[in-house]
Amino acid sequence: MEKLDNSREHTNTLPELKIWKHRSILPILQWGMGIWISTAELAWSVAREWWIWTLSAGAVHMIPIYKKYRANLFRQAIKNSPNGKLSKDDHRCLFKEANIFCIKEEIKRAKEISQWNGKIFINIMVASKDYNECVKAACEAGVDGIVSGAGLPKDLHKLTSEYPDIALVPILSQAKWVGVLIDVWNRPYEVKCEMKSNKTTTINGQKIENREWKLYQEDWAELLVKTDNTGNIIIVGDREYRYDKDMSDNTITLTKQYEWKIPDAIILEDPSKAGGHLWAIKWKISEVNNPQTTLEVAVPATINVLKEKNIDIPVIAAWWIVTRKDIDRMLALWVKWVQMWSLFLTTEESNAHPDFKNKVINATMEDVGTYNSSAFYPARYLKESLENEDIEGVTAKCKSCLYECLNNCALRDWIPGYAQICIQKKLVASTKWSSGKWLKFIWYPFTPEGENKITSLLKEIKNPTWIIEITFPTVKEIMEILQK
Secondary structure, eight states: OOOOOOOOOOOOOOOOETTEEEEOOOOEEEEETTTTSHHHHHHHHHHHSSSSSEEOTTTGGGGGGGGHHHHHHHHHHHHHHHSSOOOOOHHHHHHHHHHHHHHHHHHHHHHTTTTTTTEEEEOOTTTTTTTHHHHHHHHHHOOOOEOOSSOTTTHHHHHHOTTTTSSSEEEEESSSHHHHHHHHTOOOOEEEEEEEEEEEETTTTEEEEEEEEEOTTTTTOEEEEEEESSSSSETTTTTEEEEEOOOSSSSEEEEOOOOOOSSSOOOOTTTTTTHHHHHOOOOOOOOOOGGGGGGHHHHHHHHHHHEEEEEEEEEESSSSOOOOHHHHHHHHTTOEEEOOOOHHHSSSSSOHHHHHHHHHHHOOGGEEEEEEEESSSSEEEGGGOOHHHHHHOOOOOOOOOOOOBBOTTTTTTTTTTTTTTTHHHHHHHTOOOOOSOOOOOOOOBOOOTTOOOOHHHHHHHHHHTOOTOOOOOOOHHHHHTTTO
């Protein structure tokens, strides 16, 4: 493998920027594409060029390199089962265990491949069933930043409170939600406790009450909580919480004011041009093209919100950004960075199937559609990749689900009106086979005249007569053309 030379000079006409403590040679954030497209191999190529890259936490255990581990995990579970069989709950727990383990391993593998150079970010969807556990696993594995969308990451600051050096980058679509998230992150936190025991001890002839409580909070482990002698402070581990002293029903309310915490950057996604699951207003497909979520409106409004709160953080544009002209246009709106997706999907280093890459490169406006995903978000995709009877006017038809990868799933929960497909299965399939109806997400890479900007850029990289089906561009070739 080529050695990563972090002393080499880059001929660069774009600004160098930082997210928190993490430097980027270019103002470009590569999108964390799931499932198993943004892996350690693509990360290595990106790190080699500009030092910050993004993995995806989606179904990491399905990456081929972890097939043997996954098989052994299930084989051992079957061996240990009293009847030699696994229940639906067993499958669910094993898939969860496998993904948490593989997230840690993939971060470790990415660090090793990149020779511990560059900075690793990971994209974790709020809509994921095991969101909290995925965040904690990434933190424990030493990730440098967490990108989080497909929902409001209202608890991300709590989950990462023990890891202050990790950059937190939420994905939003409106200035309103930027203000809401900052307010939520800095709101006093309350939680109920139930009395566990009430012991009285005597020290030097003085009776002292030592009340013990059980602290319950969603997705937290049970913690032992104690009052001090004054009865005014609750101690949980090494943290102190003020509480309202009302023990008539053997419960108390803790209030914790977290330290002032703001996102380290904001990604603003324009749902009219973005890809995959879209941050449309009220998550409705009819709101995908709402003017309020276009970057021309959302960026200035977000900058105003940040100024009002006296906050100076980068705003990153997630748009139909393909060319250097696109990047310059976004930087002129006072964004500090841009985020790119489909262009990197087509690279030689991407794990996407060659057929998938060619479909993206050769796509026309008529090939791209939007549908109501089973995750309850509008989603942009290549039309040929799904059957219409699975996504339009459908009735509920799921028989069982072993993955349970989403908090809310129209397929699993028998909710009609949304696509009746398993997103995880379909996305995995799109990386393996060139034929068949597999889900292929795409951004909107077209000019107003209908030209596919990816095709034009790649022909500029190679030559006008370049045969796309034979070879794909490298990350290095893309970055060289974008820096001119």
